[in-house]
Amino acid sequence: MVMSKGNVKKPKLMFVDDEVENLDSFTMHMEDDFDVVTCSDPLKALDVFKADENISLVLIDQVMPNMTGLELATEIKKLKRYTTMIMVTGNATKELAIESIRKKVFWEFLEKPVDFSSNFMKQLMYTGVQEHYLQKASHGFRKGAVQLLANLIDDKDGHTHRHSYRVQSWSMKIAKKFELTPHELMIIEEGALLHDIGKISIPDDILKKPGRLSQLERKIIMSHPARGGDLLESVEELKDLAPMARFHHERPDGTGYPLGLKGEEIPLPSSIVALADFYEALSSKRPYKDPWPMHAIVEEILRVSGKQFPEDVVHAFMQVILEEGHLAPSELEEIKKSVSEAA
Numbered sequence: 001m002v003m004s005k006g007n008v009k010k011p012k013l014m015f016v017d018d019e020v021e022n023l024d025s026f027t028m029h030m031e032d033d034f035d036v037v038t039c040s041d042p043l044k045a046l047d048v049f050k051a052d053e054n055i056s057l058v059l060i061d062q063v064m065p066n067m068t069g070l071e072l073a074t075e076i077k078k079l080k081r082y083t084t085m086i087m088v089t090g091n092a093t094k095e096l097a098i099e100s101i102r103k104k105v106f107w108e109f110l111e112k113p114v115d116f117s118s119n120f121m122k123q124l125m126y127t128g129v130q131e132h133y134l135q136k137a138s139h140g141f142r143k144g145a146v147q148l149l150a151n152l153i154d155d156k157d158g159h160t161h162r163h164s165y166r167v168q169s170w171s172m173k174i175a176k177k178f179e180l181t182p183h184e185l186m187i188i189e190e191g192a193l194l195h196d197i198g199k200i201s202i203p204d205d206i207l208k209k210p211g212r213l214s215q216l217e218r219k220i221i222m223s224h225p226a227r228g229g230d231l232l233e234s235v236e237e238l239k240d241l242a243p244m245a246r247f248h249h250e251r252p253d254g255t256g257y258p259l260g261l262k263g264e265e266i267p268l269p270s271s272i273v274a275l276a277d278f279y280e281a282l283s284s285k286r287p288y289k290d291p292w293p294m295h296a297i298v299e300e301i302l303r304v305s306g307k308q309f310p311e312d313v314v315h316a317f318m319q320v321i322l323e324e325g326h327l328a329p330s331e332l333e334e335i336k337k338s339v340s341e342a343a
């Protein structure tokens, strides 16, 4: 239920705490100024959050049954990264503080007992809501800028229209199989979209040449990862995305480019994007090829596992393939058997 004072909609706050007295006290002191939602069960809170577009600020207790406050905050951040969150805890340990900072999920930390009747608390709620709107606006601008660049890349590349978006989508599916923070996932989401940004500075007559490429032309096309890395590194705000542009054609066996990095030298996000990029190329129609059938793609990826892509990234990809029902587990086992026999 959305309550309002006159025509002005009140900002919406959510408080999650298994101690019901805290929830009641919070509601009593805040409901004049804010629309308050409370929840004593973190799992239920997550469902409520998913269903409600209007929650600006979430206060979360740390020690609760089913899920810790930090876990809940991490899930919320994955759903909507610009939600302002405040930890309210009676167990402010050093470990919790370190973990929270590392995960970049909380905006503020409060130690229990908290006096919800104080002016400080009300002011903090208003500042938190303001922070939410600021973050939402800057998130919107950033998302728009990144999408604009991706559209330019896909337009430039012509026949691989929406390649960048498909690589992004598969990168995220694979990335979610790893224990990554919401911030790391965000970096992969944006970096995957811009992995081919270096193609913007490759001349059209080379990039779109239908026939065989000369050695020099190949060299120019193969300069796109380094060009992309340089482009992204030249903008302070986009620096974090550079490794996915620079290293998405590297291979763990050292035969990739531009640097011939080996194994662990290749950052995980770059390897994830590399596999998503490869999958996208094989599964799409191009002027010179039809889409490969799924069993052939999986066979090829298994064949080069450990050489072209790290084994754990291939494993994560196979999990997605099974979960989405592209192959039955028995079919995957068959393919694995034939690949290992052929090796």
Ligand SMILES: [Fe+2]
Pocket (backbone or CB within 6 Å): 195, 196, 224, 248, 249
């Ligand atoms: Fe590329």
Ligand SMILES: [Fe+2]
Pocket (backbone or CB within 6 Å): 163, 167, 195, 196, 277
């Ligand atoms: Fe690509």
